[in-house]
Structures are given as C-alpha cells and as structure tokens.
Amino acid sequence: MNALVLDPIAWTDVGAVTDVPVRGARRVPTPTGDVAIFRTGDGQVFALVDRCPHKGGPLSNGIVHGHAVACPLHNWSISLATGHPLGADAGKGCAPTVPLQIRDGRIYLGQP
Amino acid sequence: MTREKLVVIGNGMAGCRAVQEVLKRDPDRYEITIFGAEPRVNYDRIMLSPVLAGEKAFEDIVINDEAWYAQNRITLHTGCTVEGIDLTQRVIQVAGQQAWPYDKLILATGSEPIRLPLPGSDLSGVVTFRDLDDVGAMITASANPDSRAVVIGGGLLGIEAAYGLSKRGMKATVVHLMDVLMERQLDASASFLLTEALAQKGVETVLEAQSEAIEGKDGKVTGLRLKDGRVLPCDLLVMAVGIRPSAGLAKAAGLEVNRGVVVDDGLRTSDPAVFAIGECVEHRGQCYGLVAPIWDMCRTLGEALTAGTGAYEGSALSTRLKVSGVDVFSAGKHLGGEGCEDIVFRDAGRGVYKRIVLEDGKVAGAVLFGDAADGAWYFDLMRSGQPVGDIRETLVFGQAATEGLRGLDPSAAVAAMADTAEVCGCNGVCKGEIVNAITGQGLTTLETVRAVTKASASCGTCTPLVEKLLKLSLGDAFQAQSGPKPVCGCTGHGHDEVRRRIVAEDLRSIPAAMQALEWATPDGCSTCRPALNYYLLCAWPEGYRDDRQSRFINERVHANIQKDGTYSVVPRMWGGVTSAAELRAIADVVDKFAIPTVKCTGGQRIDLLGVKKDDLPAVWSDLNAAGMVSGHAYGKALRTVKTCVGTDWCRFGTQDSTGLGVRLEKFMWGSWTPAKVKLGISGCPRNCSEATCKDIGVICVDSGYEIHVGGAAGLHIRGTEILTKVATEEEAIWTICAVAQSYRETAWYLERIYKWMDRLGIEWIRAQVADPADRKALYDRFAYSQRFYRIDPWAERVAGRDSHEFNPLSRRMEMAPA
Ligand code: SRM
Ligand SMILES: Cc1cc2nc3c(=O)[nH]c(=O)nc-3n(C[C@H](O)[C@H](O)[C@H](O)COP(=O)(O)OP(=O)(O)OC[C@H]3O[C@@H](n4cnc5c(N)ncnc54)[C@H](O)[C@@H]3O)c2cc1C
Ligand code: SF4
Ligand code: FES
Numbered sequence: 001m002n003a004l005v006l007d008p009i010a011w012t013d014v015g016a017v018t019d020v021p022v023r024g025a026r027r028v029p030t031p032t033g034d035v036a037i038f039r040t041g042d043g044q045v046f047a048l049v050d051r052c053p054h055k056g057g058p059l060s061n062g063i064v065h066g067h068a069v070a071c072p073l074h075n076w077s078i079s080l081a082t083g084h085p086l087g088a089d090a091g092k093g094c095a096p097t098v099p100l101q102i103r104d105g106r107i108y109l110g111q112p
Numbered sequence: 113m114t115r116e117k118l119v120v121i122g123n124g125m126a127g128c129r130a131v132q133e134v135l136k137r138d139p140d141r142y143e144i145t146i147f148g149a150e151p152r153v154n155y156d157r158i159m160l161s162p163v164l165a166g167e168k169a170f171e172d173i174v175i176n177d178e179a180w181y182a183q184n185r186i187t188l189h190t191g192c193t194v195e196g197i198d199l200t201q202r203v204i205q206v207a208g209q210q211a212w213p214y215d216k217l218i219l220a221t222g223s224e225p226i227r228l229p230l231p232g233s234d235l236s237g238v239v240t241f242r243d244l245d246d247v248g249a250m251i252t253a254s255a256n257p258d259s260r261a262v263v264i265g266g267g268l269l270g271i272e273a274a275y276g277l278s279k280r281g282m283k284a285t286v287v288h289l290m291d292v293l294m295e296r297q298l299d300a301s302a303s304f305l306l307t308e309a310l311a312q313k314g315v316e317t318v319l320e321a322q323s324e325a326i327e328g329k330d331g332k333v334t335g336l337r338l339k340d341g342r343v344l345p346c347d348l349l350v351m352a353v354g355i356r357p358s359a360g361l362a363k364a365a366g367l368e369v370n371r372g373v374v375v376d377d378g379l380r381t382s383d384p385a386v387f388a389i390g391e392c393v394e395h396r397g398q399c400y401g402l403v404a405p406i407w408d409m410c411r412t413l414g415e416a417l418t419a420g421t422g423a424y425e426g427s428a429l430s431t432r433l434k435v436s437g438v439d440v441f442s443a444g445k446h447l448g449g450e451g452c453e454d455i456v457f458r459d460a461g462r463g464v465y466k467r468i469v470l471e472d473g474k475v476a477g478a479v480l481f482g483d484a485a486d487g488a489w490y491f492d493l494m495r496s497g498q499p500v501g502d503i504r505e506t507l508v509f510g511q512a513a514t515e516g517l518r519g520l521d522p523s524a525a526v527a528a529m530a531d532t533a534e535v536c537g538c539n540g541v542c543k544g545e546i547v548n549a550i551t552g553q554g555l556t557t558l559e560t561v562r563a564v565t566k567a568s569a570s571c572g573t574c575t576p577l578v579e580k581l582l583k584l585s586l587g588d589a590f591q592a593q594s595g596p597k598p599v600c601g602c603t604g605h606g607h608d609e610v611r612r613r614i615v616a617e618d619l620r621s622i623p624a625a626m627q628a629l630e631w632a633t634p635d636g637c638s639t640c641r642p643a644l645n646y647y648l649l650c651a652w653p654e655g656y657r658d659d660r661q662s663r664f665i666n667e668r669v670h671a672n673i674q675k676d677g678t679y680s681v682v683p684r685m686w687g688g689v690t691s692a693a694e695l696r697a698i699a700d701v702v703d704k705f706a707i708p709t710v711k712c713t714g715g716q717r718i719d720l721l722g723v724k725k726d727d728l729p730a731v732w733s734d735l736n737a738a739g740m741v742s743g744h745a746y747g748k749a750l751r752t753v754k755t756c757v758g759t760d761w762c763r764f765g766t767q768d769s770t771g772l773g774v775r776l777e778k779f780m781w782g783s784w785t786p787a788k789v790k791l792g793i794s795g796c797p798r799n800c801s802e803a804t805c806k807d808i809g810v811i812c813v814d815s816g817y818e819i820h821v822g823g824a825a826g827l828h829i830r831g832t833e834i835l836t837k838v839a840t841e842e843e844a845i846w847t848i849c850a851v852a853q854s855y856r857e858t859a860w861y862l863e864r865i866y867k868w869m870d871r872l873g874i875e876w877i878r879a880q881v882a883d884p885a886d887r888k889a890l891y892d893r894f895a896y897s898q899r900f901y902r903i904d905p906w907a908e909r910v911a912g913r914d915s916h917e918f919n920p921l922s923r924r925m926e927m928a929p930a
Contacts, residue, residue: 014922018320022291023635023661026921037921041300041635042447043292058677061665063638067449070638072665072673077638081450105289109925 009099011108017045018105025060025069028109035098036060037107038080040067046080047100047109053078053085053093115143118417119204119214121194121361123148125157126390126406127220128176133414135184141418142216144186147206150243151191153177157243158403161434164247164276197365199383216417219362219373219381219388223355223401228264232326237333238349241273253348254280261285262336262346264323266293268433270352271310275435277348278314285316285344287323287336297431297442299634301458301465302481304623309438309463318344357392357399372399377423379413389413396426404429430491432484441487444477444494445469448634452476457508458630459483465627467634468508473499475507486510505576509534526580535581536567536574546578550585558582575604599861600639602631607643607860614651622648622659636662643861646748649784650856653897660914666746669917670905671728674721679728681720682745683735684781687755687773687793688716688801697738705731715752715790717743729918732906741904744781748862751790753777754802758795758812767812769795772841776848782902783894786859786868789852804832807865808848813837817844821851821877822869830866833874836881847881850890854880857893 020026020039027034027050034050036059044067050060057073068077068086077086083095099110118134120127123146131144148154159173181188189206196205203211225240227233239249250273253259259282263274266288274284286293292303307317322339326349335345357372368374368382372394379387379395389409391401400406405427415422430443448454448469457466464482468475468490474497478490489511493500500507506514513534529535531544549555549564561578562568568578582590596606603610610629619625622644626636636644641662648656666672671679683698698718702710709721723731732742744751753776756762758769773793780791792803793810802825803809809820809832816839820832835851838844854877859868869877881887909918 012922012925014924018289018322019916019921021661021916022320026916028921028925029923030925031927034920035925041292043290043295044447055675056677058673061669061673061677063641063664064661065635065637065641066633067447073675075638079450107921111925 009110011101011110014107014109016105017043017102017107020045020107023064025062025064027058027060030111034058034060035109036069037100037109038064038069040064040080045100045102045107047098048078048080048083048095049098051095052076053083053095054089059095115141116215117213118142118144118216118218119212120144120146120218120220121204122146122218122220122222122390122392123150123154123188123190124220124222124390125154125403126222126410127218128154129407129410130218130220130389130413131184131186132176133410134417137414137418139184144184145189145212145214146181146186147189147192147194147204147212149191149193150245152244153181153188153190155244158434160241160244160247161272161276163244164241164250164273165279165436166276167279167436170244194361197361197367197386199365199367199386202385215385217386218413219386219392220390221358221361221392223357223391225351226354226356227351228323228353230323230326232328232333233351235326235328235333235349236331237328237347238326238351241269241350241352242355250277250348250350251280254282256347257281259283259347260345261348261350262287262344263350263352264336265350265352265354266290266317266319267296267352267354268294268431270350271306271315272434273350273352274315275310275313277350282348283316284314285318285346286310287318287321287338287344289320289322291320293317293319294431294433294440294442297446297479298440298481299447299467299479301467301623301626301631301634302440302442302479305463305465305481305627306433306438306440310435313435313438355391355401357394359392362386362388362392370394370397377412377425378416379409379424380416387413387416395424398426400427400429402429402431428491428495430487432487439480439482439484441478441480441484443487443491444475445471446477446479448477454634455504455508456632456634458627458632460628460630463627466508470500470504473501475500509574526577526584535577536565541565541567543581546581547585550582556582556586556590599643600637602633602636602640603629604632605629608858610644611647611651611858614647620648620652620656622662646784646786646861650897653900667748668914669725669728670732670742670744670746670909671723672746676722678722678724680745681723681728681731681735682713682717682743683740684743684777685717686777687753687770689755689770689774690718694738694740697735697740701731701734704734707731713745713752715745716754717745717752719745726918726920729909729915733910736904736907736910741781742906747784748787749782749784749789750777750780751788753780753791753793754806755793756795756800758793762795764798765795765812766814767795767817767841769793769801769810769812772810772812772817772844773801775841776845779845779898779902780849780852782904783852783856783898784901785852785856787862787864789855789865791848805830806832808851810844810848816840819844819847819851822866822874824864824866828866833869835874835878846887846891849894850881850887851877853890853894853897856897 014028023041025036025038036048036050038046050058052071054076057071059069061072062069067080076089083097101108154176156173162168194204203213225242261277261282261284263270263286266286274286278284292300293306324339325337327335333349335343337343359369359373362373363369373388373392374394375388381388390406408427412422412424433440453470455468467479469477475493503514529543532542534542555561568575598604645659645662705727707720711719713719753773755770755773759765789807791808792801792806794801794803795812805823805825811818818837819835821835823832824830
C-alpha cells in the first residue's frame with residue numbers, strides 16, 4: 001500500500017463551484033489581501049491575487065471572457081491561467097496565481 | 113504440454129478484447145477462462161444507447177457469441193462474480209466453487225455507476241445506466257402511458273439515456289449541475305446548440321440544478337426535488353452522474369489501488385502475475401471512461417502476454433454523442449487555454465458550430481456541432497502533432513477544402529483551386545462563381561462581391577480567400593476594402609447589422625445571437641458582450657433576462673468603482689431639488705458608514721465617495737428608507753436632469769423649468785441607453801442649467817419650448833442643434849421621449865447622442881419625430897419599456913438580489929493560519 005504522504009499545502013474549503021457565477025468572480029479575503037476566484041463560460045475555475053498588475057484594480061470586479069478578465073479600472077486583459085496581462089500590455093507584471101483544487105464540486109484554496 | 117492458465121475477471125469490452133488480442137498473436141499459448149458477473153455473452157456496451165432508443169436489438173450488439181468461446185476453447189462462467197484473489201497461492205475465489213488457479217490473471221472489472229446518496233435513492237424506479245439489465249428496467253418503465261423520466265447528469269450517458277427514453281414515448285428531462293451540458297467535452301456555444309437540438313427531440317434540460325432529494329410514495333419514486341424548491345415529477349429516475357473504477361476486489365487482495373488499479377506501462381499491477389485493463393485501471397494517474405484507450409491497452413497487453421514487449425503510453429481522447437440527427441464531436445483541449453488560439457466557424461443556417469483549438473501551431477483540440485464529418489481528420493492532426501500553419505486558413509472548412517491547397521503558397525493555392533472548389537461554406541459559393549462575377553460584372557470590391565454572390569456575407573471567415581480571388585482577378589487594381597466597422601474582433605458584422613438581425617430573426621439571448629450571427633469566438637469579449645446585452649434588452653423589454661456578467665462592474669453593482677476599489681454612491685435628486693429630510697438622511701448615512709468624502713457633482717446632486725463594497729446594500733437601504741433611489745451615475749442610462757429655478761422664483765423665467773425637469777426625470781429614469789444621457793432644462797435663453805451642451809436640452813421661451821439635441825461638454829465640446837419647437841409641456845415630453853427612443857433603437861453601443869447625430873444627421877432625427885403618428889409610436893415604445901425598467905435597482909439589491917456581488921465567497925481564510 002501507499003505510504004501516507006502529507007500534502008505540504010494547507011487547503012481551505014471556500015465554497016461550492018456553483019457559488020461563483022458563470023463568467024463571473026467572487027472574492028475571498030485573506031490576511032495578505034483578497035483572492036479572486038473566477039468561473040469561466042466553459043465551467044473552469046481559476047484563482048488570482050485580486051490586484052491588477054497595472055494600478056491594483058480589483059480583478060474580481062472585471063468582465064470575464066474566454067480565459068481572461070478585463071480589469072474594471074482601465075480594461076487591461078489579464079490571463080486567468082497565469083495572471084499575466086495579454087495583448088498590448090503583455091510583459092507588464094502579473095497578478096500571482098493562487099493554488100486551487102476542485103474536489104466534489106467544492107473549491108479548495110491554498111495559502112496565496 | 114500443459115498450457116499456462118490465463119484467467120480473466122470481467123466479460124466486458126476490455127476483458128474479451130484482451131483475449132482476442134492474445135489469440136490473434138498466439139492461439140495456443142494459454143488455457144483461457146473468463147468470469148463475468150453479467151449472465152450473458154460479451155456485447156458492445158456503448159450500443160446500449162441505441163438499444164434503449166429502440167434503434168437496435170440486443171442480438172445486433174453481441175460482439176462474441178457462444179460459438180466464439182467454444183471455437184477458441186475458452187471456458188466462460190457467466191453470472192459468476194469473483195469474490196477474492198489470493199496473490200500468494202495464485203487462485204481466485206468464486207462463490208459456490210473451488211478456488212480457481214491461474215498463472216496469469218487479467219482484471220477487467222470495468223467501473224460502477226455512481227449513485228448519489230440522496231434521500232430516497234433506494235426507492236423503486238431509481239436506476240443507473242450501465243448494463244443490459246438497466247436498459248431492461250428502463251424499457252419496462254417507459255411502457256406505461258404518459259410516464260415521465262428525470263435523468264440526473266447532463267453528460268454523454270445522461271443525454272443518451274434521456275434521448276432513448278424520449279424515443280420510447282416518455283417525457284424526459286435532463287437535470288444538470290453545471291450550466292454547460294457535457295462540460296468535459298463541449299463549450300458553452302455547443303452546449304447551447306445541443307440544448308436546442310434536444311428540445312426539438314422532446315428532451316427538456318434544466319441546467320445549474322442541484323438535486324436535493326428523491327420523493328416517493330409507497331416505495332416508488334414520484335419526483336426529484338431541487339435545492340431551489342422545484343419538484344420535477346417522474347416515474348423513473350436515472351442517475352447518470354459518473355462512474356467509479358471497480359477496484360474493490362483488487363484492493364482487498366492487496367494490489368496497489370488509487371482511484372483505479374494502478375498499472376505500469378506494461379499494464380502490470382503491483383503483482384507481476386496480475387494485469388489490469390479497461391475502466392478499472394489507473395495508468396500514469398489517469399482513469400479512462402471511453403473505449404478507444406481500452407483498445408490501445410488491449411493491443412499492448414496482447415503483445416506483453418505473448419512476446420513480452422510493448423508499452424502503453426496513454427491515449428488521446430475523442431467523443432461522439434450517439435443521438436440520431438445530432439452530430440457532436442469533441443477531442444483534446446476543447447476549451448483552449450493559456451497559449452491556445454481558437455478558430456471558430458459558425459453556420460447559422462445549418463446549425464453548425466466548429467471550434468478548432470491551436471497550440472504552438474498545431475491542433476490541440478476540437479469541438480464540432482452539427483457537422484462532425486471532419487472529426488476524425490482533426491483528431492488525426494491532433495495526434496500526429498503536425499504543424500498546421502500552412503493550412504490554417506482553410507483548416508476550419510475541413511479536409512476536403514484543405515487537401516486541394518496543401519503545401520502551396522497562399523496565392524498560388526488560390527490560383528490552383530478548382531473552379532468548383534467551395535470558398536464560402538455558409539452560402540455554398542464556389543471559386544468559379546466568384547471569379548465569373550468579378551470578371552463578368554466588373555466587380556472591384558469585397559462589398560460588391562458579397563452583394564452579388566453572397567460569398568463571405570455570413571460568417572466572414574472566408575473573407576481573406578475572397579480578397580485573394582479579387583486580387584488574383586484584378587491584379588494591382590484591387591485594394592482591400594473594408595465594410596462597416598465590425599463590433600469587435602469577435603465578428604465581421606457592424607452594429608447596425610447586429611441590431612437589425614436581432615429583431616428580424618427573433619434572437620432573444622446572447623448565445624442565440626452569437627450563433628445566428630456566426631460569432632468567431634466562443635463567448636465574446638468585454639466589448640461585444642455588453643453591446644449585445646444592451647441590444648437584446650432594448651429589442652425585448654418584456655422578456656429579456658439581463659446578463660449580469662456582460663455588464664461593466666458599475667452597472668452590475670449600481671455604483672461607480674473608484675481607483676482604490678471602493679465605490680461612490682449618487683442618489684437621485686430629481687431635477688436637482690432636495691429637501692431637509694433627504695439631506696439629513698444623507699448626513700446620517702455618511703456618519704454611520706464613516707464615508708470619507710461628500711461632494712457636489714457637476715450634475716446637481718451629491719456624491720458619497722469611498723464606500724466599501726460590502727457596505728453598499730446597507731447604505732442603499734438607509735437611503736431608500738428616506739425615499740431616495742439610484743441616480744444611475746454609473747450607467748449607460750439616464751443620468752441627470754439639470755434644471756434652473758424657472759418661473760418658481762426667477763424674475764426672467766418663462767416656463768416651469770424645474771417642474772418639467774422633475775417630470776422628465778421621474779418618467780425617464782431607469783431606462784438603459786446606448787451611452788449615458790443627460791438632460792438640461794433652462795427657464796429662459798440665459799440657459800443657467802447649460803441645456804445647450806446636454807444630450808437633450810430644453811430652452812423655455814414665452815411661446816413654448818425649444819427642444820435641442822446633440823450637445824456635449826466632455827471629451828468634445830459641442831453646442832446642441834435645435835430639433836423643433838413645441839407649444840406645450842406635454843408635447844415637449846412626448847418629443848423628448850420619442851427622440852430618446854429613436855436613439856435607443858438605432859445608436860451603436862457607447863455612441864453618445866452627439867455622435868449618433870453626426871452619423872445620421874439632424875434632418876434624419878427630425879424626420880423620425882416630425883409626423884405625430886411616428887412620434888407617438890416611438891413614445892409608446894419608450895413608455896412600454898419603462899414599465900419594466902423604471903425600478904430602483906438599489907431596492908432590489910437591498911431585498912437580496914445578486915447578494916453574491918457584495919459578500920465575499922468565504923471568510924474562512926481571513927485570519928492568518930495558526
Ligand atoms: C462625479 C462627477 C464629477 C463631479 O465630482 O462633479 C463625474 C465623475 C465621473 N465622470 Fe463625468 N462626472 C460628473 C459630471 C460630468 C459632466 C458635467 C455634467 O454632467 O453636467 C460632464 C460633461 C458633460 C457631458 O457629459 O458631456 C462629464 C463628462 C464625463 C465624460 C466625457 C463624456 C464624453 O462623452 O465626452 C466621461 C468619460 C466617459 O463617460 O467615457 C466622464 C466620466 C466620469 C467618471 C464616470 C469616470 C469613470 O469612468 O469612472 C467619473 C465617475 C466618478 C464617480 O465615481 O462618481 N464624465 N462628467 C460628475 C457626476 C455628475 C452626476 O451627478 O451624475
Ligand atoms: C450506455 C453507455 C454508452 C456508452 N457510450 C460510449 C461511447 O459512445 N463511446 C465510448 O468510447 N464509450 C462509451 N461508453 C463507455 C464504454 O462502454 C466503457 O468504456 C467500456 O465498456 C469499458 O470497458 P470495461 O471492459 O473496462 O468495462 P465493462 O465493459 O463494464 O466490463 C466490465 C465487466 O466486468 C464485470 N465484473 C465486474 N466485477 C466483476 C467480478 N468481481 N467478477 C466478475 N465479473 C465482474 C462486469 O459485470 C462487466 O460486465 C458507454 C457506456 C455506457 C454504459
Ligand atoms: S474630470 Fe476626469 S478626474 Fe474628474 S471626475 Fe471626471 S473623469 Fe474623473
Ligand atoms: S488597474 Fe487594472 S487596468 Fe489599470
């Protein structure tokens with residue numbers, strides 16, 4: 001049998017996938033700032049630190065399209081998978097990704 | 113010579129195929145025994161769906177009949193469940209029989225359908241969909257007249273079950289947790305089309321539905337209750353929510369098991385004499401639920417058991433749905449992702465949607481709906497990993513369109529195309545027709561080619577090809593032309609075309625519009641989605657369900673986002689008039705919520721700045737209690753109506769400008785418009801409310817009211833133009849609402865009134881409202897729409913609507929970990 005391997009990341013159950021609107025986002029406050037959880041049109045879930053690399057706009061308030069979010073402040077398009085700006089603003093910083101797992105329809109976040 | 117004893121547990125797809133692969137290579141090597149829990153010979157499980165639908169009989173789907181077992185000297189024990197394996201003695205245990213010895217053992221136990229642990233799941237009439245007995249139970253249930261079925265699970269199996277039951281005369285409903293059917297294979301666009309196709313076949317779908325309990329009476333199922341309280345009545349409930357590898361037997365024997373029985377690339381388990389294949393297996397962390405990987409595994413196992421070589425390296429997957437007349441194919445990274453590009457093709461006329469996902473210049477996945485004939489070709493391209501850069505332009509049209517052109521440089525390729533080769537798939541126009549039209553009728557522009565031949569007039573994907581044909585025929589005389597500016601990169605259509613077709617074709621949702629207008633992306637972008645949402649809302653005031661996720665944050669939360677992520681709140685102050693009670697309530701709210709800034713706006717009202725998002729509903733609740741409603745300072749909507757004091761107080765006032773402003777604002781507030789709309793009403797030509805630089809302005813004079821339009825004082829400074837002059841306040845209101853409605857119906861999204869006027873001309877606007885009957889009709893449409901939109905969004909939020917916008921998902925991570 002397998003030896004028991006301790007998972008080095010502490011996972012926290014922050015809610016059901018269905019609590020996040022499709023093509024929308026919710027935020028989860030943490031001691032180091034908010035984490036934004038996105039759900040895309042095709043049902044995938046992503047987590048980023050909720051701060052736009054441009055001027056700190058709260059990405060959880062943006063419009064989600066494809067696998068990107070349009071920042072609510074100045075409309076940069078940020079990749080949900082990597083947190084990097086896309087298109088004209090590529091290469092200008094990034095919103096760090098946050099470890100995330102989906103188990104049985106629940107969202108588990110690791111410490112950002 | 114005694115042969116080695118090969119024992120197989122599981123008489124299903126994998127078990128029998130493995131035996132075939134061994135026999136093919138070395139028919140005499142093993143003495144073979146198969147144990148199967150099902151009381152029948154080996155059949156094609158995937159064809160159970162057509163059996164359920166009545167399109168095939170059991171005899172048609174038998175793969176190996178009794179004669180086959182006999183010919184190949186295989187001992188078959190049907191209806192016989194293996195209960196234990198002794199790895200050290202190398203025997204298996206079967207109820208009521210002696211231990212059965214083996215030299216080599218193959219586990220092919222498949223998987224079990226998952227049963228949701230809902231209350232009532234043990235009622236009679238609750239079934240799963242896995243084997244022939246399940247199909248039998250379903251067919252029996254469908255025999256009762258007027259019977260209804262609910263299928264939990266909108267994956268491949270659930271949909272095929274529902275379709276089969278519906279073909280047998282039951283009223284079938286698929287209930288799915290997600291908002292996309294078959295979300296592991298399809299994207300939202302294909303799912304939308306599938307939902308529609310199923311509806312046409314009598315299968316209803318309920319998406320985003322969480323099952324709560326199964327209701328029953330006298331031990332029999334009567335319905336499914338959802339979390340939101342809805343009850344779907346039914347006489348048969350099918351659970352098709354997924355499968356779990358049948359690995360219990362292996363685990364009890366001490367074999368290494370994770371989700372499935374763990375095997376290496378030789379398909380060997382942790383015991384060297386025991387192999388495993390099929391759905392019970394976990395290989396490189398992956399469990400499979402389709403037959404293609406099983407065929408690959410069986411080939412490798414056949415090698416391993418005869419030649420001792422061969423390695424299985426995992427399988428790429430593709431899926432087809434088996435519902436007659438509904439062509440669905442999916443493979444690979446069908447959803448795209450980081451570093452991927454999409455090529456999307458939609459043919460609204462034929463109900464076709466194709467999405468090819470490219471990564472590093474190679475095909476990485478595909479979703480095809482409505483025309484899946486090229487599925488196998490895309491799948492081959494995907495597996496071979498060959499670069500497709502040189503066939504990119506024609507890739508989405510499929511193999512036939514592409515093969516003719518492969519390897520040629522683009523213009524040579526166009527020249528080399530046969531005259532009969534199809535260029536425009538949407539309208540079925542071939543190269544010859546286009547070239548003839550160009551040369552025969554002297555066409556020189558894309559527009560005229562579109563008009564004459566219809567080529568590239570629908571989805572626009574073939575525009576580059578048509579342009580190449582123009583260039584080829586005209587040489588340097590051709591200059592690429594552009595048609596009306598498209599809404600955004602997701603479509604070739606301009607705003608007018610989109611608006612026209614939404615109304616003409618009765619399109620009532622964003623997915624419906626995207627499909628009919630052949631959008632080139634799967635779910636649009638932040639430019640087109642808000643525009644479509646507005647156009648739909650304007651076209652269908654009574655029934656359209658606003659798509660919140662297609663609105664900019666300010667319109668979603670009814671406040672203006674500030675640079676630090678806080679919000680500003682601007683209550684309406686009708687016509688700029690306030691009272692002690694309102695001011696007191698504002699002051700109280702400021703104190704209670706420690707709002708840092710209170711400022712008079714340039715629009716005659718008060719702005720509360722720096723409100724925390726979580727506090728918004730509570731702030732609104734207090735303002736509502738004092739009778740104040742949202743000022744829509746955030747919206748593409750009616751903003752302010754600035755007034756001056758007029759005849760009430762002013763010594764020059766000619767009419768009641770304050771009163772008219774208040775009436776207008778109370779009638780027009782809440783209406784959504786293409787861009788913001790600001791009004792100004794001045795009591796005399798001194799114009800103290802700056803009416804001549806507003807979107808619509810009124811200058812009161814002794815003999816009546818001058819109506820002005822098209823002013824601005826923002827990025828551009830523009831004085832208004834006089835539209836008309838009317839004698840009474842009533843006429844002023846009709847005219848203003850009629851102009852507003854004409855603007856609502858014809859402007860492009862984000863086009864302010866002055867730009868709209870630049871585009872269409874003041875004469876055109878005047879003509880819209882000149883005839884009293886036309887003016888009345890516009891006014892009536894405005895008034896009708898206002899029945900649905902003159903609602904305070906703050907009060908709705910205070911009452912709990914969209915509360916998820918304001919509350920964090922969870923507060924469990926707020927504290928630092930201990
Ligand atoms: C609050 C206010 C400034 C103030 O402190 O007085 C204001 C604040 C903003 N204005 Fe304004 N405008 C305000 C009156 C005006 C006026 C004066 C007026 O309405 O008489 C104008 C010029 C008149 C006009 O609209 O032509 C004005 C022309 C603009 C423009 C330029 C519009 C244009 O098409 O040229 C923008 C940018 C835009 O809309 O794209 C803008 C955009 C903005 C935004 C929404 C910027 C933004 O996108 O975040 C600011 C939001 C601040 C907030 O959160 O409240 N604001 N803005 C005024 C609110 C009026 C109200 O009661 O609703
Ligand atoms: C309705 C339906 C439609 C499908 N459609 C498709 C499709 O379109 N395309 C596709 O690729 N796949 C499809 N599949 C999936 C496909 O059928 C499976 O992937 C495949 O059958 C798995 O083969 P298997 O041999 O691993 O398991 P199975 O075919 O389930 O065989 C396992 C056998 O082992 C027996 N068994 C289990 N435990 C024991 C025991 N202890 N002792 C003795 N016998 C035991 C079981 O009774 C069963 O007969 C469909 C499945 C279903 C149910
Ligand atoms: S003038 Fe500029 S800075 Fe001032 S409120 Fe308007 S948009 Fe903001
Ligand atoms: S802060 Fe995000 S785009 Fe400016």
